[in-house]
Amino acid sequence: MAAAPAPCGGGGMSLCVASAGVVKTLAIAAFTLAWTHSIEKVEWQEDWTITPQGLELITARVKGSGAGMEPAPEARLVGGWFEWHPHRPPMPNVVLGNSGLAGEWRLCSEGTCRTLSDIVGHPIGPQPTTLSRCDG
Numbered sequence: 102m103a104a105a106p107a108p109c110g111g112g113g114m115s116l117c118v119a120s121a122g123v124v125k126t127l128a129i130a131a132f133t134l135a136w137t138h139s140i141e142k143v144e145w146q147e148d149w150t151i152t153p154q155g156l157e158l159i160t161a162r163v164k165g166s167g168a169g170m171e172p173a174p175e176a177r178l179v180g181g182w183f184e185w186h187p188h189r190p191p192m193p194n195v196v197l198g199n200s201g202l203a204g205e206w207r208l209c210s211e212g213t214c215r216t217l218s219d220i221v222g223h224p225i226g227p228q229p230t231t232l233s234r235c236d237g
Contacts, residue, residue, distance in 0.1 A: 114151040118208070120230040123221045131159075133209040134195075134232075146182075151234050155191035160184060194233035199225055206230070 116127045131150045137143065148160040162182040163172055172183035197206050197217070205216040205225065218225045 114153075115235040116151055116156075117233050117235040118217065118220050118230060119233070120217065120221050120225055121223070121228045123223065125221050126235050127208075127210070127220070129210045131210070133214075134197075135207040135209055135214060136205075149195075152191050153234075155193045155234055156195055156232060157191040158187050158189060160186055194231050197230045197232065199227055199230070 114130045116129055116132060118125045118127065129151070131148070133146050133148050135144065135146045137145070143163060143165040145163045146161070147158055150157050150159055161173070162179070162184040164182055173185040173187065176183040176185040178184075199205065205218060207214040207216055208220060209215075216225075217230050221230075
């Protein structure tokens with residue numbers, strides 16, 4: 102089941118997705134960000150939680166290595182993915198660029214993945230997309 106856009110200002114944690122003047126609110130507390138590396142054509146995924154302090158990266162995993170996408174030294178092979186747990190403080194927002202060379206960023210929650218264009222309701226193109234914890 103896809104996360105439905107929720108009105109801004111709802112209770113609990115939620116994720117705001119902003120691109121080209123459009124802001125969508127997703128009533129989710131955690132998500133996976135997935136993409137294909139533009140040069141190596143290898144899948145990358147990151148698991149995030151939404152906290153009162155911002156977005157916290159919990160787990161990162163990549164299907165291989167190469168040009169600028171080496172797994173962390175502490176990565177372990179789990180189910181065909183190099184997986185590790187970055188240790189960094191929550192961030193107020195995450196800004197995503199789109200080269201247009203490798204398909205779109207996908208946001209996954211509760212077993213369903215959607216492209217950012219699908220979430221915001223228009224093609225993202227080269228515009229940056231900002232993910233942040235929704236206030237309210």
